[in-house]
Amino acid sequence: MKSKTLNLTLALSALALTAWAVAAPEKTHLARSVSMRKMADSLHAVIAADQRTYVERLAPALAGGTAPGHAELLRKAGQSIQQNGAEFSYALRSLQPINRSNAPQTEAEQAGLAFVASHPGENYYTDEELGGRSYFTAVYAQRADLASCVDCHNANPRSPRRDLKLGDAMGGLVVRVPLEF
């Protein structure tokens, strides 16, 4: 009788252990480093969200010329980050830019802008060597996802494109991270 109780207790404990083992979550993977791609994707996510919010919230002031332009703001922020020693850089580019200094400046930028324009939903990633240093370079499409993007760009006298529609590729954001330190 006593051993029967013991057996039952043992069997129940074994069952409980099995149930616990099944229910216990898998040990989660500890991320100790971030891939270049993930880093560039994250930088892009933050920069693009800020830019979009700025354009969306300040549309009337931007159209009226009383707020600094979104491209100028992005450039200034990028420059100040560089001055503070950041090991990455970013820039707005386009194959048909309003501001000619926003035209592609490297072969990778040129190829990336052409790629994202013809592959909706995809980004472009490559390595490039500039001035003897290797970089990981990512290009993300800039699409006309707000009516104000289309209206303002089409109305700009310096714009080579006057036929932009919602959803069109307007250019790209280039994010560059050095691979050598």
Ligand code: HEC
């Ligand atoms: C109120 C006007 C205005 C609005 C709204 C606007 N832009 Fe621009 N955008 C400009 C001007 C002006 C430039 C060039 C100025 C410069 O480089 O300083 C520019 C530059 C750019 C560039 C770099 C290439 C180029 O044409 O010089 C991209 C890409 C771009 N804009 C995308 C967008 C997107 C996407 C939106 C909407 C989310 C948007 N813009 C909304 C006026 C506007």
